[in-house]
Amino acid sequence: MTQQGADRPAPPSPAMLDVEIWRGGQEGHYEDFRVPRDENQTVLDVVTYVQRHLAPALAYRFACRVGMCGSCAMTVNGRPRWTCRTHVARVIEGGRMRIAPLRNLPVIRDLVTDMSTFFDKWQAARGRFVGTEGADAGVGHEPARVRPASPERREADAAIECINCAVCYAACDVVSWREDYLGPAALNRAWAAWNDVRDDDRTGVLRAVAVAGGCLNCHTHQSCTEHCPVALSPTHSIAGLKRASMQAWLRGELKS
Amino acid sequence: MSPANFVLQRATALIMAPLVIAHLILIIAAVQGGLTGEEILARTRGSLGWGVFYGLFVLAAAVHAGIGLQTILREWTNLAKQPVTIASHGFMVLLIVLGGRAVYAVIA
Numbered sequence: 001m002t003q004q005g006a007d008r009p010a011p012p013s014p015a016m017l018d019v020e021i022w023r024g025g026q027e028g029h030y031e032d033f034r035v036p037r038d039e040n041q042t043v044l045d046v047v048t049y050v051q052r053h054l055a056p057a058l059a060y061r062f063a064c065r066v067g068m069c070g071s072c073a074m075t076v077n078g079r080p081r082w083t084c085r086t087h088v089a090r091v092i093e094g095g096r097m098r099i100a101p102l103r104n105l106p107v108i109r110d111l112v113t114d115m116s117t118f119f120d121k122w123q124a125a126r127g128r129f130v131g132t133e134g135a136d137a138g139v140g141h142e143p144a145r146v147r148p149a150s151p152e153r154r155e156a157d158a159a160i161e162c163i164n165c166a167v168c169y170a171a172c173d174v175v176s177w178r179e180d181y182l183g184p185a186a187l188n189r190a191w192a193a194w195n196d197v198r199d200d201d202r203t204g205v206l207r208a209v210a211v212a213g214g215c216l217n218c219h220t221h222q223s224c225t226e227h228c229p230v231a232l233s234p235t236h237s238i239a240g241l242k243r244a245s246m247q248a249w250l251r252g253e254l255k256s
Numbered sequence: 257m258s259p260a261n262f263v264l265q266r267a268t269a270l271i272m273a274p275l276v277i278a279h280l281i282l283i284i285a286a287v288q289g290g291l292t293g294e295e296i297l298a299r300t301r302g303s304l305g306w307g308v309f310y311g312l313f314v315l316a317a318a319v320h321a322g323i324g325l326q327t328i329l330r331e332w333t334n335l336a337k338q339p340v341t342i343a344s345h346g347f348m349v350l351l352i353v354l355g356g357r358a359v360y361a362v363i364a
């Protein structure tokens with residue numbers, strides 16, 4: 001075997017990536033970092049590298065790293081994205097990347113936002129199942145039959161796969177204009193709940209969303225739909241809620 | 257936005273659409289036909305039909321604009337609910353008064 005490489009040139013130093021990352025809380029500044037560029041590197045990989053090697057105090061959130069949990073969303077070069085499934089190659093602009101916390105939510109520290117309002121609005125939009133109440137609830141009841149091909153089941157199916165990442169919430173201008181706007185994710189969830197024919201109070205969903213700051217305030221910008229990483233269409237769901245609310249109101253069903 | 261305002265906003269848009277088209281056709285036809293102001297007024301004065309046509313137009317436009325202004329103020333300013341309501345209702349009344357005067361001037 002011949003000896004090779006004794007006078008071979010040294011391997012080129014890895015290409016570097018210039019990254020700016022938000023540091024601080026609501027008030028703060030961008031800090032510059034240089035991170036080795038890697039093929040197939042995701043934005044979350046970059047943030048993790050910075051935290052492990054350059055800035056151990058950097059705060060950020062992630063859990064699953066495979067696009068399931070919805071905890072890793074950040075603003076990357078101005079757009080809200082799920083960082084664990086976003087390849088650097090797709091978002092890099094002129095060799096640079098700027099990473100900030102999600103818009104429309106208060107910043108706790110660095111890349112971590114306080115998501116309580118986001119989840120409170122899910123509750124306010126009545127995005128949960130309401131079953132038959134009472135001591136005999138469910139006893140002796142025929143199980144509900146929901147045909148997979150029924151229109152309601154299809155609508156619920158289309159809206160159900162939300163991972164609660166708040167990317168749509170950060171993308172929506174109406175959320176940034178009105179603090180009481182329920183936002184695309186909560187309303188999308190409400191649409192899935194309203195389409196559950198087993199629910200005992202479907203009109204209750206409409207009462208919760210046909211209010212000031214509810215579905216009727218959506219401008220149909222479609223920014224939420226454009227950015228949703230799992231390709232849901234909150235815009236479509238909200239249009240459905242508008243229609244259902246309007247019909248229920250005309251029938252006098254929304255009076256509480 | 258309340259369901260009442262949402263429905264009113266759409267209903268007034270539906271009312272205005274054909275009225276705008278009819279109004280445009282009308283003014284183009286009148287100008288092309290060489291009608292003078294006097295001749296136009298002779299046709300509109302005392303006409304219940306034109307009164308209803310433009311009266312409806314003014315009402316629909318005022319309500320539509322009032323609700324629209326309310327939405328814009330709520331979204332683009334920090335004004336509280338009450339000043340927003342006062343401003344948008346005030347604007348609606350103003351449009352009804354100004355429009356009403358104009359309609360009165362060609363009908364009466």
Ligand code: SF4
Nearest residue numbers: 172218219221222224
């Ligand atoms: S479609 Fe509605 S919810 Fe979605 S971004 Fe636009 S205003 Fe927000």
Ligand code: SF4
Nearest residue numbers: 162163165166168228
């Ligand atoms: S609708 Fe899409 S963007 Fe919005 S929270 Fe759910 S998964 Fe995320």
Ligand code: FES
Nearest residue numbers: 065067070072084
């Ligand atoms: S880390 Fe779970 S979705 Fe990105």
